[in-house]
Amino acid sequence: MNAPAAFDRQGTQDDTARVDAAMDSFVREFGVTAALHLESCVRCGLCADACHFHVATGDPKYTPIRKLEPLKRAYLREASAFAPLVRALGLVRRTTIEDLQEWQELLYDSCNMCGRCTMVCPMGIDIAELVRVGRHGMFKAGLVPERLALMDRTARQWGSTATPGEDLPDILADVAAEHGVAIPCDLPQADVLVTAAPAELGEHTKALADAAKILNRMGVRWTMHSEGFDASNVGFNNGDLELQERLTRALVDTAVKIGAKTVLLPECGHAYGAARWEAAKWYGQALPVRVIHMTEFLDEALASGQIRVRPIGESATFHDPCQIVRRGGLEAAARRVLAALGFELIELRDHGTTAYCCGGGGGVISNQRAAPLRQKVFRIKQQQVEATGARHFVTSCGQCRITLETGAKQSGWDRRPESLLELVADQLAD
């Protein structure tokens, strides 16, 4: 028998208020696409074959469509075409606080919102997007894993999970000094607003310094800015829509303020999802700036000849970050950069739009209680990387790198993922 699912609570709402808050949130978000996807499922179960949490454990509770059960019940009772009939005849029972508590693990610990299940679904159901709808309701109900809630509170206060904006100039000065590269901060005017992932202000400072090195080499007029610098958008992952909007607006408004035409996103998957595809929704109109991921930036800089690189000439395999490739469309761009680096690319057995997630996306890497489950998932990637025999193991997402580094350390694996950005910076030719 399975152990009871772990759950955390925030706030002082009583149970009824929590359930009501979740239901209100769900019903508000049942747009036409969500309705189509909730109505179309034939419960064929094929999505289980695509989910790394199910593949790694064999536990049927991780079947992706099963993770939507409370959401589906809310839809059928409150928003479907036959909702009055469903309620009158009691065909679908009300969601309870116990349901939501049990659901927390399925939504936050065992789903990366990677979208691999959509690729196998014969109905094309976008389960990842529906999980996000579920998370929005769970956040309103104060039923988020405490570690993610802590990050949320931090980001609400600081505008970042890493540091308050006023400390950014000092941090950047330290990074600049450590790596011997100029990192402009808070310039009043610039063409490119460069943003960071929290890890780049901590354990991955080389990535930030390397971005600076490339931008400086290209002669770009760029800056980082203490009013908008953290692109990772923890609100996007947690289901905190208010925070997602605030963090998104901070980037776009800062870019507009300094006259930037481009917001350059770091090697971060969810930053890409939040800023490239969702920012305009919060802005209410098409953005006045171009939002571009680091991989696109490198691809364009190499293609235009603004930078050149010395070929490495060894074999490499590439981990496709879900939000950048399967949900973001940058499959070819990363491979062009790898080709420019002279790599002989040996693809993982599952790559591109059907690649397995690292297991840490969607906030799972930050959710400590999910670590044992995440570690099981990690082994899928470990085995696939080993099977290639490639000398280099490259990716283009800092969160994936942290997840894979953590997994490697815990399993005593001697391989470490390399950053595509850092490889380009290291190989810059004169």
Add this chain to the structure above:
Amino acid sequence: MTLLEFARGPALYASLAIFVLGTLWRLAGILRRPRLPDLSPAREGAPSRLAGALHANVRAMWPRRAFGRGTAAAVLNGYAFHIGLAVVFFGYAPHIAFIQRLTGAHWPALPDAVMYVAATVTLIALLIALAMRIVDPVRHGISNTDDAITWTVTFLPMFTGMAVAGEPSAAILARDHVIYPVPLAIHLLSLELLLIWFPFGKLMHAVLFAFSRGASGIRLSHRGVGL
């Protein structure tokens, strides 16, 4: 009124009315939900919304190799069932005659031998689907009453149809009267049960699949995702 007259008359028209109106009601209930326009700029070279939706519809017709043999077997069984059912429903001469009486439309029938093979394949596929739902922990865990009802109302017309298809279709059609009125009435009533259930359960996927696939196709092709 005999049972057959009831099945051919009021029951048929009532079930058809529930089928048509219920399907339209459910579809309208979905399509009237709010739409949020995607204001993000499309990936350079992204197809039009229509092309994205159509491509996703076509691409979803066969499984990706990455998902292995288990997926392929389930999909193959699905194909066997759907094709078999379509062949039986649209290709069997007495069914065509039935549709002609209702709508005036008709087309050439397929040979009886093809029908028997198709019906057998369909029934076996249905039984395999049921077995998978009961035995496989994943499918068992996500199954609900809708699955049981849907399976039953799909199985019954196939099963009862076999009971009235003991003669060559030419002989059945040549006769001016029905020699098995009760079995035929039961067969018709079982079909009418299916029509009545259609708008309320997952049979509706026969209408929704194109919309559902299309919605994801639009979303992902806008982003330049190669489906």
